[in-house]
Amino acid sequence: MANGFDPNGMADLDPAARDMIQRRQKLLGPAYRLMYADPVEIVRGQGTRLWGRNGEEYLDAYNNVASVGHCHPDVVAAVHAQMQTLCTHTRYLQDEILDFAGQILPSFGAPIEHIMFTCTGSEANDLALRIAMHHTGHRGVIVTSEAYTGNSFLTASLSPSLGRNAPAGDYVCRIAAPDSYRLDPATLGRVLARQVAQEIEQLEQRGEGIAAFIADSLFSSDGIYAHPTDILQPIAEVVHAAGGVVIADEVQAGFGRSGDKLWGYQRHGQIPDIVTMGKPMGNGFPVAAVAVSRKVVERFGNEMRYFNTFGGNTVAIAAARAVFEVLHRERLQMNAARIGAMIRQELQRFAARDERIGDVRGAGLYIGVEFVKDRDSKAPDPETALAVVGGLRRRRVLISATGHHANILKIRPPLVFSDADADRLLTEIGNVLAAI
Amino acid sequence: MANGFDPNGMADLDPAARDMIQRRQKLLGPAYRLMYADPVEIVRGQGTRLWGRNGEEYLDAYNNVASVGHCHPDVVAAVHAQMQTLCTHTRYLQDEILDFAGQILPSFGAPIEHIMFTCTGSEANDLALRIAMHHTGHRGVIVTSEAYTGNSFLTASLSPSLGRNAPAGDYVCRIAAPDSYRLDPATLGRVLARQVAQEIEQLEQRGEGIAAFIADSLFSSDGIYAHPTDILQPIAEVVHAAGGVVIADEVQAGFGRSGDKLWGYQRHGQIPDIVTMGKPMGNGFPVAAVAVSRKVVERFGNEMRYFNTFGGNTVAIAAARAVFEVLHRERLQMNAARIGAMIRQELQRFAARDERIGDVRGAGLYIGVEFVKDRDSKAPDPETALAVVGGLRRRRVLISATGHHANILKIRPPLVFSDADADRLLTEIGNVLAAI
Known part of the structure; x- marks a missing residue:
């Protein structure tokens, strides 16, 4: 979680976001944290999708609260x-x-x-x-x-x-x-x-x-x-x-x-x-x-x-x-089992050709992908995890990271996540991994 | 607060209420309490009114949560x-x-x-x-x-x-x-x-x-x-x-x-x-x-x-x-001041002719009426307070009691309480005080 106020990073933000971050800091105080150094403004949600102010659409692969889908x-x-x-x-x-x-x-x-x-x-x-x-x-x-x-x-x-x-x-x-x-x-x-x-x-x-x-x-x-x-x-x-x-x-x-x-x-x-x-x-x-x-x-x-x-x-x-x-x-537990297994299987394929992925694990629609500096030492690699989370955010896919070193991707979408949603998530993870 | 399950008092209750109390005890367990030994079932609310299953209408002089009125x-x-x-x-x-x-x-x-x-x-x-x-x-x-x-x-x-x-x-x-x-x-x-x-x-x-x-x-x-x-x-x-x-x-x-x-x-x-x-x-x-x-x-x-x-x-x-x-x-703070002062004034009149009332106090629509055994000793009289709360409940006016001895009526209605609501409350308090 990025702190809501990062004077060093603020210069890169668009003026509207910078203004909101400053208002937030002033009104809500120092104990609040935002997701992302480049925070997302969300104004609408439906199913597995969230939308920003200018209509930009995000795939939500993170929110376990809206489990039956946003605004069911x-x-x-x-x-x-x-x-x-x-x-x-x-x-x-x-x-x-x-x-x-x-x-x-x-x-x-x-x-x-x-x-x-x-x-x-x-x-x-x-x-x-x-x-x-x-x-x-x-x-x-x-x-x-x-x-x-x-x-x-x-x-x-x-x-x-x-x-x-x-x-x-x-x-x-x-x-x-x-x-x-x-x-x-x-x-x-x-x-x-x-x-x-x-x-x-x-x-x-x-x-x-x-x-x-x-x-x-x-x-x-x-x-x-x-x-x-x-x-x-x-x-x-x-x-x-x-x-x-x-x-x-x-x-x-x-x-x-x-x-x-x-x-x-x-x-x-x-x-x-x-x-x-x-x-x-x-x-x-x-x-x-x-x-x-x-x-x-x-x-x-x-x-x-x-x-x-x-x-x-x-x-x-x-x-x-x-x-x-x-x-x-809507048999969402069954959906979680089926889609989750499919996502883990694909992520295992990524791992087979990408040494940075030390482990893929989870159950249903709660999936962890652990990044390591090398597979022998298993030394945690939070930088790569952070880069993947940030890269996905720029590609409008929302996930986060967890664990003591924050080197583990946390994929935890609403349980109504569809095959098409899983494809988009996996395609973008592939793109981000190729780019960093 | 009466305990949800009182085997001695259960016999007096109508069968539907008795059944609900027993289900409640079985499903929610022993830590839940009901208001009243003869509990009220509520199915609908609007403004200062609550209704039971058979359409019986209650005046709510107790709920400070629905402050702008039930279902505003x-x-x-x-x-x-x-x-x-x-x-x-x-x-x-x-x-x-x-x-x-x-x-x-x-x-x-x-x-x-x-x-x-x-x-x-x-x-x-x-x-x-x-x-x-x-x-x-x-x-x-x-x-x-x-x-x-x-x-x-x-x-x-x-x-x-x-x-x-x-x-x-x-x-x-x-x-x-x-x-x-x-x-x-x-x-x-x-x-x-x-x-x-x-x-x-x-x-x-x-x-x-x-x-x-x-x-x-x-x-x-x-x-x-x-x-x-x-x-x-x-x-x-x-x-x-x-x-x-x-x-x-x-x-x-x-x-x-x-x-x-x-x-x-x-x-x-x-x-x-x-x-x-x-x-x-x-x-x-x-x-x-x-x-x-x-x-x-x-x-x-x-x-x-x-x-x-x-x-x-x-x-x-x-x-x-x-x-x-x-x-x-809706200027509800002003309404609380005006209606609250009027209710306290009337209650003071009751006190002038009723030795059981030791003190009337409060501010706005938070009013306490303290019952005492006599005004010299100021010994708390929870029995009278309980009788008034129970008597009002039977007359379909909801209030409660507070303080270490539960001898103080707690009158705390939604802030939209009207002159007519205050009249009904005071009339029924007068009736109950006359009857006990």
Whole structure:
């Protein structure tokens, strides 16, 4: 992410963009970041396309929020109908929230029995961790080394990917990222489970215990590690044996993104106690949720209460329900599986003739392409990744980069990505790779 | 708030309501609460009215979120237009967020220069506190004894009104609620400022310093203390002298609710470093914000970044902008002042002939009516308050109760409350008081 204000780079920008960047800096302040040093202005969206002010069309291969496609008419219509009728909170009785809960709950599998609504994935993870701490009476939380858990005080402290200035806490424990490109995939699950056991031991030696292990099953901000899929189960066993709670963070991996399963943890055969979800849930309407087992939420529910003014309000539920129905009706999980596999296969072909590509990986429509300085040392090559992202932006294809060194292309389009979209993406990646 | 599941009370309910309560308990779990032991099902809203399934009409004298009126057509239209056009995040350039920031920022006064968007008031308070901690390098936070700051881990720990099971933290310090009914209003500001100074001294003795003082200027969950209005300035002086940050929590008091001023802190002549806002900001669309001085956010912005996937997205901004424009165009702050004063005046007349009413207070359309066992002891009388709330519910007028003992009626209608609405509310309060 480029900083919104780069005095050195500003001279190259067109005057309208420069003016907007300066207004942005003045009005929104220094904590906001833009994508690209040469930022994109977007005024309209439809399906997998975004448009700039002068009608320039972009292919969106990055936005996982608009998962059923930008401005999907069914979601727009559902939100509009409900906005005209009633927009209010969950302290009155309403059928709609119960109907939707009844629709989505069976998808999680045992032992998940209840669903609670928040507005954002950060709120969902924050609440999940509060519930885990309340249930266990402990505070220790284990995350992977480049995890992103959220933007609240608690979840930011559990987000090493935010860097060393994120809030700290003596309850935060880290294990390695499941770097299947550098570590042996055959033993990765065992190695990480052993690290988890060691962290728990250290917590207990400090008189603290484990509240939770929380992970995104696609390890999105660690660098997109969709395989092997036998990592999370051995970890869950260690966590459960120590009395801790297993939280599956499905904010990025959920709602069919992986192609294989509706929920990413299902690819790992993991049995979580809590599942959190967000981003694509309302196709941009702020809605997120925590699904939880009766056993784990019981004490929290009896001793506390949870009220979120907008969380699960009538309109949020209408949006979530429309998205969930479109996802199934348009078979978007299947589309993610098919198009994603095809894109990865083509990228493997690029890799066969291009030494800079160290690894192509992912699941469904979440794809990582790792650039390295050479294949022996596997030294990260963020410059090439940045050049590809920037080159694609100039060719009006939007993607980004991820991982500790930002050397991994992050390809994460709306799930309605078509064959033609995939062709365009691959053609432009080929063009950019040939040019740099 | 009644618990959603009360086996003893269930027998009196009609079968449809009983069925919905049981489904709710089963699907949403034990942490959800309903208003009323005999809960209301709501299916439609317009202006100050809500309707149940069988067409029964309720007067809404409680919902401060639907501040410009339930389903205001301008807000519905603005959200619909933007939903059809583009719903995306703040990492692209967009004019609308800058235009709205430019519209709202001048209302805060110096030294507030920037605005950052979140989805909920809890997120806004959480972010404000993170910024204050980052700026000061300290963690100590001072709140009033019955404050509600939010539902995240950090803000719940700063919400004594959630009870003793809320998350704890050694950085949480409390001062008394500004109980103008029991304490001497003439010295209240000085007394509380002295308590703040003592808390800061204790923090410093523990090797900790003060990060922030945060308060809602109407002290909504403390018991609604709109007067005296000279409390916050002396506190702010003490906090600033110790290097701390002053946060004005305008989630409840803001957007004209007090009638006197757009922002509650302005009634106190307070100069905050950070202003947080939420609830009525999008009339139910999830949008909230943190407005902050350059000085206080500078280090946070340089060393951290803040990104909230849905916060300030294009549709959230459309909603907030429509609400802000309706608020001004329909002169709702003036309406709140006029109708609120009239309601308080009438309630004072009730008090003159009804010993159970110990105090009538508030500002604009945020009104508290405190019930006491007798006026000499001022012993709280929650039973009468509960009976009035329940009696009004049966007469289809919705209000609630607040304060540590829940003995204070909380009257907090949409700001479009009319003379006729006020008449109906007062008539029904009179009827209920006569009947119990």
